[in-house]
Amino acid sequence: MLHFSTIARLLLGTSFTLGLVASAAGQSKDVTPKYSNEFLNIGVGGRALGMGKVQASLAADATAGYWNPAGLVNLKNKYDAVLMHSELFSGIVKNDYAGFAMPLDDKTAIGASIVRIGVDDIANTLELVNSYGYIDYNKITYFSVADYALLLSYARKIGNVEGLSIGVNGKIIYRNVGDFANAYGFGIDAGVQYNKGNWRLGLLARDITTTFNAWQINTEAFKSSANVGVPTPKSGNEITLPRFILGVGRSFQLPGQFTALAAADFDITTDGKRNTLVSSSFASIDPHAGVELGYNNLVFLRGGVSNIQQIDASISGQKEWTVQPSLGVGVMLSDLRLDLALSRLAVEKLGGTNANSIIVSLGYGFK
Incomplete structure (x- = not known):
């Protein structure tokens, strides 16, 4: 009996190879560029993803290069590194991240982050049916669809204003669709953080100058697409408009050795409704x-909500508000941090299953 993930990959491959160019043609009719480079909004780090992705005001380790580069100046150790692996839809979609940060002096810090999200072993069925109309399963090949980003970060404390810092990212993007297409892009993010007492404030402007991805299409790879009656897509540019993330957080000292931290982020997108x-x-x-919630700065329990949206209920057909809940736990042993998170997509009412995302991240700070 075939495993669910094997069947899903085959179905995904069939739909992808038959629908890739059709969807590209359909998107070209919309003059508003939506959801470009959306893979960079999925999130990294078990702590962040367990808390509903609220980090614009809180990030203060190597993941700050992703969430808000201004937080890099708040490193607790001289060097900090984070690794993360997460999977979605029974492991079909894989999201991997690695980050490193270090101070240059008492006012500045730098960091580097690498992000990859992709689907591997997708079935290419363009050659499945030969010119005589017969199915030849030996013609099925496999490819990967993956998005990569390299973020180089710089942060600096501002003058004599205690708790105020700014940061900037320069990011290089590479997106690949097997032998069919690939794209290169470049963008800039800028952020600011301000810490005052128990309060944390943050603002991140992603793609502040807009980000352009230059797509190159391999027309030869689509030579069999004429069998399904769809045109071959054209090479062109994809634009990512600015996104602003405003964050606020506050820490609390509870009785005993317990602590609490509450935060909220507001993502403001400018690419249309x-x-x-x-x-x-x-x-x-x-x-x-x-x-x-933390105990003795050793064990942490986390929860969050995100992705508030309306969907059509599968039974009634009426629109209902849904949220994406997340849970997480963390353990800190000296300079070693282990964070686990579980996030569930609100797709059950759409007939979806196995929509859990399991996130594991490991961080280490050393002198």
Whole structure:
């Protein structure tokens, strides 16, 4: 009996290879570029993903290069490194991350982050049916669809204002669709953090100058697409418009050795009307929130909600509001950090199954 993931890969491959060029042609009719480079908004780090991705005001380790580079100046150790692996849809989609950060002096810090998200072993069925109309399973080949990003970060404390810092990312993007297409892109992020007492404030502007991906299409790879009656896509540029993330957080000292941290982020997108809590043609706002309970700075329990949107219920057909919940736990042993998170997509009402995302990240700070 075939495993679910094997069947899913074959179905995904069939639908992908038959629908790739059709979807590209359909998207070209929309003058508003939506969801470009969306893989960079999935998130990294078990702590962040367990808290509903609220990190704009909180990030202060190597993952700050991803969430808000301004937080790199708040490293607790001279060097900090984080590795993460997460899987979605029974392991079909894999999200991997590696980050490293270090201070240059008492006011500046640098960091580097690498992100990859991809689907491997997708079945290419373009050659499945030969010119005589017969099916030849030996013609099935396999390829991967993967998105990569390299982020180089710089952060600096501002003058004599205690707790205020700024940061910037330069990011290089590479996207690959097997032998069919690939794209290169470059973008810039800028962020600011301000810490005052128990309060944390943060603002990140992603793709502040807009990000351009230059796509190159291998027309030869689509030579069999004429069998399904769809045109071959053309090479061109893909634009990512700015996204602003405003974050606020506050820490609390509870009785005994217990602590609490509550935070909320507000994602403000400028690429047109989205399915979010606040939606308009000018901008859409997607709020998410999270909490973290700690004991003796050793064990942590986390929870969060994100992705608030409306979907059509499978039974009634009426629109209902849904959220994506997440849970996480963390353990800190000296300078070693182990964080686990579980996030569940709100797709059950759409007939979806196995929508859990399991995130494991390992961090280490050393002198």
